[in-house]
Amino acid sequence: MTTIIDTRVQTTARARHVGTAAVVRWEVRKLAHQWRxxxxxxxxxxxxxxxVFIIHGQSRPPKDTLFGRFATENGFALALLILGFAAQWVLPLLTAIVAGDIFASEDQHGTWKTVLTRSTSRGRIFWAKTLASVLFAIVTLAVLAASTITSSVLIAGNAPLTGLSGQQVAPGDALALVSASWASMLPGMLAFTCLAILLSVWSRNPAAGIAAPVVIGMVMQLVGALGGVEPIRPFLLSTGFEAWHGLLTDPRYTRPLLEGAVTSAGWCLVTLALAYLTLRRRDITGG
Structure with missing residues (x-):
């Protein structure tokens, strides 16, 4: 009798595991077919x-920006120049386009009741959609970084990079540092993904879920640039987007990268918890 009960418990556990994986695969498949x-x-x-072509073709380099002085003659500097620009609003926008819509689209199309009657739970759907959004953010950042670095090096060359301390970095090391600088955007990008998920669940409006994270990111950039805000600057996601600067100095300092990762993790935990509770408590009757 005990053996039969244990077998049933194990079978139920395996079924639940397969069911969760199936929901994740379904959400990823849905994303793969969305034009957005x-x-x-x-x-x-x-x-x-x-x-890259436009910046490289300028007669005068943008000397008032970080690495802009060497952007027209060095591919690594050009990739870092684009990184500094992308971190301001491009990265939050790219991830919010999907994460800010992934829950709100169910409200927009009135499909919640249909989804929840397919032998699954709100919890499974929430985590499946969250994982799909996270995977999309990772893939998007990887594609953007690879395209930017490759096109920059091919068009502007791979001469040694002049770092922020004036040191010369060999091409091989420069490629590794530029790649690491782009990779350091991931914690902040995932934090904006979770923020977009919260706004998507809370507002039930795709436009709000997509636009609000971008606006919040721009506000953080402006606040971080003001004087007298040192106590709150470490808690801004925009601060973590600037932590890669320490990789290009001699000696290197990586503490800002760690602090930015911790801040991003905190934003992820808080926003996902709020989003989960909001979805769990929602009375879904109309769709």
């Missing part, structure tokens, strides 16, 4: 190419 997700990935792949 395809457009973002295509833009991340092809968008940097004309930007």
């Amino acid at each position: 997700a395809k457009a973002v990935l295509l833009g991340a792949l092809l968008g940097p190419i004309p930007v």
